[in-house]
Every structure is written in C-alpha cells, then in structure tokens.
Amino acid sequence: xxxxxxxxxxxxxxxxxxxxxxxxxxxxxxxxxxxxxxxxxxxxxxxxxxxxxxxxxxxxxxxxxxxxxxxxxxxxxxxxxxxxxxxxxxxxxxxxxxxxxxxxxxxxxxxxxxxxxxxxxxxxxxxxxxxxxxxxxxxxxxxxxxxxxxxxxxxxxxxxxxxxxxxxxxxxxxxxxxxxxxxxxxxxxxxxxxxxxxxxxxxxxxxxxxxxxxxxxxxxxxxxxxxxxxxxxxxxxxxxxx
Amino acid sequence: xxxxxxxxxxxxxxxxxxxxxxxxxxxxxxxxxxxxxxxxxxxxxxxxxxxxxxxxxxxxxxxxxxxxxxxxxxxxxxxxxxxxxxxxxxxxxxxxxxxxxxxxxxxxxxxxxxxxxxxxxxxxxxxxxxxxxxxxxxxxxxxxxxxxxxxxxxxxxxxxxxxxxxxxxxxxxxxxxxxxxxxxxxxxxxxxxxxxxxxxxxxxxxxxxxxxxxxxxxxxxxxxxxxxxxxxxxxxxxxxxxxxxxxxxxxxxxxxxxxxxxxxxxxxxxxxxxxxxxxxxxxxxxxxxxxxxxxxxxxxxxxxxxxxxxxxxxxxx
Numbered sequence: 001x002x003x004x005x006x007x008x009x010x011x012x013x014x015x016x017x018x019x020x021x022x023x024x025x026x027x028x029x030x031x032x033x034x035x036x037x038x039x040x041x042x043x044x045x046x047x048x049x050x051x052x053x054x055x056x057x058x059x060x061x062x063x064x065x066x067x068x069x070x071x072x073x074x075x076x077x078x079x080x081x082x083x084x085x086x087x088x089x090x091x092x093x094x095x096x097x098x099x100x101x102x103x104x105x106x107x108x109x110x111x112x113x114x115x116x117x118x119x120x121x122x123x124x125x126x127x128x129x130x131x132x133x134x135x136x137x138x139x140x141x142x143x144x145x146x147x148x149x150x151x152x153x154x155x156x157x158x159x160x161x162x163x164x165x166x167x168x169x170x171x172x173x174x175x176x177x178x179x180x181x182x183x184x185x186x187x188x189x190x191x192x193x194x195x196x197x198x199x200x201x202x203x204x205x206x207x208x209x210x211x212x213x214x215x216x217x218x219x220x221x222x223x224x225x226x227x228x229x230x231x232x233x234x235x236x237x238x239x240x241x242x
Numbered sequence: 243x244x245x246x247x248x249x250x251x252x253x254x255x256x257x258x259x260x261x262x263x264x265x266x267x268x269x270x271x272x273x274x275x276x277x278x279x280x281x282x283x284x285x286x287x288x289x290x291x292x293x294x295x296x297x298x299x300x301x302x303x304x305x306x307x308x309x310x311x312x313x314x315x316x317x318x319x320x321x322x323x324x325x326x327x328x329x330x331x332x333x334x335x336x337x338x339x340x341x342x343x344x345x346x347x348x349x350x351x352x353x354x355x356x357x358x359x360x361x362x363x364x365x366x367x368x369x370x371x372x373x374x375x376x377x378x379x380x381x382x383x384x385x386x387x388x389x390x391x392x393x394x395x396x397x398x399x400x401x402x403x404x405x406x407x408x409x410x411x412x413x414x415x416x417x418x419x420x421x422x423x424x425x426x427x428x429x430x431x432x433x434x435x436x437x438x439x440x441x442x443x444x445x446x447x448x449x450x451x452x453x454x455x456x457x458x459x460x461x462x463x464x465x466x467x468x469x470x471x472x473x474x475x476x477x478x479x480x481x482x483x484x485x486x487x488x489x490x491x492x493x494x495x496x497x498x499x500x501x502x503x504x505x506x507x508x509x510x511x512x513x514x515x516x517x518x519x520x521x522x523x524x525x526x527x528x529x530x531x532x533x534x535x536x537x538x539x540x541x542x543x544x545x546x547x548x549x550x551x552x553x554x555x556x557x558x559x
Contacts, residue, residue, distance in 0.1 A: 021486070058483045061486075067551065141510035143384075146276050148484075
C-alpha cells in the first residue's frame with residue numbers, strides 16, 4: 001500500500017485535541033504485536049491518571065489522554081521519550097496462548113463447503129489448516145471482545161460473503177481474507193463461518209471483560225460434538241438461529 | 243464505609259418517542275476491547291443541564307432526540323432541560339429551557355418536535371439511577387450496554403425511572419444559564435477541525451473544497467457518525483490498515499463524502515481522515531438537523547485547547 005509518505009517510523013500523528021496516533025509499522029505482521037503491547041504498557045505506567053484510553057491495532061497505538069492534565073505537546077514529548085529505547089515484550093511475557101475448543105461442522109459452520117470450494121481444499125483440509133496454526137490478536141473492534149486474528153495460511157485465503165448475514169450466532173468461528181475471528185455476541189457479519197467455539201469470549205462481569213486481548217496468541221482446537229456440548233457449547237444449527 | 247445514595251422511582255414513561263437514551267459521561271478505559279465511548283453527543287448541553295439541576299459533573303441525564311417523549315412525575319422533582327428546543331411543555335405550558343424548573347407530582351412533561359436543535363438533555367436533581375455496565379450507564383443498544391436495565395435497552399412505554407435522592411438542602415449553584423451560554427442552533431456553525439496526518443494526501447481542489455464549502459448535514463446521521471454532503475473529496479489513500487479512531491475524527495471514504503465520527507462510533511476503522519473536530523464542535527454538530535449547513539475551519543491545537551479547558555474548568559465541581 002502506498003502511504004504517500006517518506007517519513008520514517010515510528011512517528012506520531014495528531015489525532016485531535018486529546019490524542020496521538022503512534023504509527024510503528026506500515027504492514028500487518030504478527031511480529032508487530034510485541035512492540036505495540038510493550039509501548040502500551042509503557043504508556044500506561046508513564047501517563048498514570050492522565051491516560052484515558054490506549055487503543056492498539058495492527059500497526060498503531062492510539063493514545064488518548066486527559067487534556068486538562070497534559071497539553072498535546074506535553075503528551076507528544078512523553079510518548080517520544082517512551083519510544084527511544086523501546087524493546088519488544090518478551091515471549092515469556094504476559095501474552096498467553098488461548099486454546100478455543102471449536103466444533104467444526106456444517107450445521108454450525110455453514111460456509112465450510114464454500115471455503116473448500118473456493119480454496120480447492122477438502123473440508124477436512126480446511127479444518128486442519130485453520131486449527132494447526134497459532135494466531136496473534138491484531139486488534140479488537142467491530143463489537144465488544146471481537147478479536148481480529150491472523151494470519152491464516154495463504155491457501156485458506158477467502159473473501160467475505162457478498163451479502164453479510166443479519167445475525168451470526170454467538171461463538172461462530174470465521175475467516176475472511178487472511179484473518180480469523182470468533183463472534184463474542186450475536187451480530188451481523190460477513191465472514192465465512194467454519195464452526196463454533198464454546199469459549200466465553202466476552203463477559204461484562206469478568207475481570208478484564210474480554211477473553212482475548214491484543215497481542216495474545218490463540219489456537220482453535222477441534223472438538224467433537226460431545227466435547228463441545230460438555231464445555232457449554234450451543235449446537236443449535238445455523239438455520240434455527242436466524 | 244461509603245453507602246450508596248438511595249434511589250427511588252421518580253418518573254413514569256407514558257410515551258417513549260423515537261429515541262431517548264440514558265447518558266452519563268461515557269465508558270473509558272475499555273476502548274481497546276472494542277467497546278465504544280458512548281456518552282452525550284452534545285457534551286456542552288448535557289453539562290449545562292446537570293449543572294442547572296444542581297448535579298455534579300458526570301451525572302446521568304436523558305438524551306432526547308427529535309422529541310415525542312411524554313413523562314409523568316411520580317413525586318416532586320427539580321429538573322433542567324438544556325440543548326435543543328423540542329417544544330417541551332409541562333401540562334400544556336411551554337417549559338423554559340436552560341434553567342431549573344419545578345416538576346410537580348402528577349404533571350405531564352411532553353416533548354414535541356424540533357424547533358431548533360436535535361437533542362435535548364433532561365437532568366433531574368440527584369441524577370438518574372441505573373446499574374452501571376463496565377463503569378458507565380451510557381446506553382449503547384448495539385453493544386447491549388447501559389441504560390436503565392444495564393443491557394442497552396432504549397426507553398419504552400410504561401418504564402418507571404429511578405433517580406437518586408438529593409440531599410435535603412437546597413441545590414447549590416446557578417439556576418439559569420446566561421444568554422450568551424445558550425447556543426442558537428439555527429445558526430450555521432463553524433466547526434473547528436484539527437488537521438490530521440493524511441491531510442496532505444487530499445489532491446487537487448479537495449483541500450480548498452474541504453474548508454470553503456457549506457457542507458450539508460446528510461440524513462444518514464446518528465450517534466455513530468454524521469455524514470456531510472458536498473463536493474467529492476479526492477484522497478491519494480483509499481484505505482488504511484484499521485486503527486483506533488478518536489472522537490470527532492473526520493474520515494473520508496472512497497465516495498469522497500466526509501463522515502464525522504461521534505460517541506457511538508466503531509473503535510477502529512480504516513479510512514483516511516482530514517483530522518478531528520474539537521470536542522465542543524462535535525457537541526455543536528450533534529445539534530444539526532439533516533439539511534442544515536456547516537463549515538469546517540482548520541484550527542491549531544493551542545487555541546482550541548484553551549477554549550476546551552475553560553469549558554471544563556467552569557463545570558468542575
């Protein structure tokens with residue numbers, strides 16, 4: 001992608017009266033995340049009560065600060081100093097591997113066949129391909145706790161549906177382009193549904209609310225219908241969820 | 243040990259109207275989870291309504307869009323309505339706006355249709371009481387968060403609304419907003435825009451057009467964003483890798499028509515931006531009806547910061 005700029009990275013861009021966009025990278029790589037989460041943690045401790053929100057995503061960190069405590073210039077200087085000797089979060093750090101039990105089946109994954117057709121793989125190969133890789137959470141957005149993860153294997157690349165579904169059931173596991181996700185709540189959605197996880201992805205009563213956080217590592221673990229149900233999964237077929 | 247203030251049923255909803263939402267300041271510290279900010283679309287008028295009702299900063303008010311709401315008081319209440327003039331009447335008599343008013347038990351408070359502005363804020367002394375969801379009662383239906391039930395349900399007919407009981411002493415503070423503090427929402431506003439990183443990527447006449455056009459507020463406008471209609475802006479960048487979006491961000495999708503992002507916006511997005519409106523300009527835009535015209539004015543951070551800090555300081559309790 002042409003960003004039309006020759007300025008070096010990282011750089012700070014104005015994001016309004018109370019925000020700075022820290023642009024660290026210019027392409028989507030799983031290796032970006034340890035750098036972004038490291039900066040996020042530094043900002044958290046350095047800004048203290050002056051931090052309002054820190055929104056990490058793929059290549060950037062949006063820093064929203066309290067404009068009463070800090071001027072944009074003061075915030076800029078603070079962030080710049082935090083960037084000078086930044087080191088990525090170590091693999092032994094807080095980032096854990098989540099295993100999401102997933103029931104891959106046409107009854108809850110109505111696009112399995114379509115994906116197989118599009119990719120030239122068999123359904124079994126699609127499932128194997130999707131569940132063998134460990135993914136990184138790039139960003140949370142679209143809905144509370146909705147984690148954009150990747151990258152999926154190149155042979156699994158598949159476009160979104162032409163017409164999004166009005167309602168995708170809770171827990172649906174999906175792919176689009178080279179990303180994967182699981183729906184934390186029933187929302188509209190245009191991704192290809194492969195199955196369903198019993199993991200509770202978003203819970204407003206839980207400490208931290210979201211199971212998955214940016215930078216986390218995730219694996220989808222194939223589960224039998226029985227194991228899926230035992231762990232609290234809902235096997236109501238897709239058609240009955242509309 | 244702190245004790246929670248007592249709350250009690252105060253109001254019954256006779257007719258919910260098209261859109262009435264409970265709003266405190268909003269949800270913060272959770273945007274990295276994909277949870278939107280919420281809060282009053284017009285922060286300025288919301289702050290005034292609370293102040294005039296004798297409430298501290300951050301109290302929950304009702305944001306009434308378009309009007310159509312009818313309520314009856316189930317006990318004597320002190321209230322203030324600020325923001326849009328939606329033709330509110332108390333037992334058929336016009337309610338003065340931007341000042342404290344007594345609403346007696348049994349009286350009907352009725353909102354009509356917009357006379358000027360789009361969103362009115364009703365504050366009751368003591369503040370509305372509701373169970374917080376993720377630190378806020380701000381109602382976001384899409385996320386099933388906030389509101390009187392805690393799960394994002396909009397106001398419905400026959401709902402009974404609770405307020406916190408205020409102390410027995412008279413509410414302190416001013417009871418009327420001075421005339422200069424009451425915006426005239428029929429005037430076409432000049433909206434302060436702080437230029438952002440992609441501004442240099444707009445080509446040809448686009449930058450001239452952006453700041454020298456009377457943009458028309460489109461009818462595709464809600465609490466997520468307000469679309470502006472006018473000349474097509476051209477940008478060298480069609481899309482970005484999704485990144486966090488701040489309040490007031492002015493994004494320009496490939497159709498060249500800017501969208502100003504408000505309180506219930508998606509937390510991340512990937513369109514190039516002209517920049518971001520100041521918080522007070524976001525407030526002002528939130529009062530514009532479809533068809534009204536607005537102007538974008540490029541401003542520097544320092545002057546806008548001074549104004550915003552002065553606003554916040556005047557409301558600090």
